[in-house]
Amino acid sequence: MLRNTTDRFGLITRALHWGIAGLIVVQLPLGLRLSDMQPGLANLWLYSAHKTLGLSIFALVALRIVWHIISPPPAPMGGGWQARMAKAVHWAIYGMMVAIPLSGWVASSATGIDILLFDRIPVPAIAPVSAQWEATAFAIHDIATKLLMALLAIHIGAAFKREIDGDGTLTRMLRGHR
Template sequence: MALRNGPDEFGLVTRVMHWVMAILILVMLALGLRISSMEPGLSNLWLYGLHKTLGLTLLALVVLRILWHLASRPPAPIGPPGRMRLFVKTWHWTLYGLMIAVPISGWAGSSASGIDTVFAETFVVPPLVQPSERAEFVWFILHEIFAKTLLGMVIVHILAALRREMGGDGTLTRMLRGRA
């Protein structure tokens, strides 16, 4: 079981990062949908703190994952040639872009609110923008748009992986076991 990616297989590091991030993203999207419908109060303030902590954790993980892909190139994709392969590659990079944009826009929105962004109830993270009601509104609208776009893309990503696996191409198997 190799840690690094090979020409035809995903290494353990890539697979662990993929599945940990997948689970955290699904948890974050569900938590975000829940807290967006709540009125902030003392009884639920911890959920906002948890959301911020997990969001900053995901931001760090996606940066690490991109750096890892530069150090240990993923194997070539199985399946579609030509334009479809370009589409899939663009889709994946758009997912990465959203995985960066969602937490940064949330962090900026929190900064604009004038309320500290605290990581793990311990560390105050520096603000990204100056407090401003207008900036808070804009950043949180962007955060919502990015998050809902990410949710839609994640659903399509899951369905496409299942469809391809049922078609027998081995892409999902490779992300689970390393090899198709």
């Protein structure tokens, strides 16, 4: 089943969830490595890989948002404060998944250096070449990334806890249903 229902995650939502999760698992340590790496000719490609992954995540997140408007996902299981908290964390994660690639795109544009998708396809600049824009956007990129890491820790921890408690939250995202 491709579409979501009131109590099931459809295949498209699950594919997008795990696809984006997999890319983020690669992207976060790569970004952290880039932030303190001495660049040279041998590792210059990592910057390009980071930008390509970031823009791919951005595109998939946009697709996921559009899909969830077309086919809304089921609400978090259970109720009370835990469900409200789960919903708030989901919204915050979406916010960061938009803010991080967008701020990276703005910052990269502001450096004046071309952004190439897959080292081939030029991506248009979305900000003027400016030290001010660059510094501000990279600061947002950095803070939002740290926030995302904290939110993911809560999200993953809560999913495991609820699975251990036996409500099938994690199983539902894996198989579509409990």
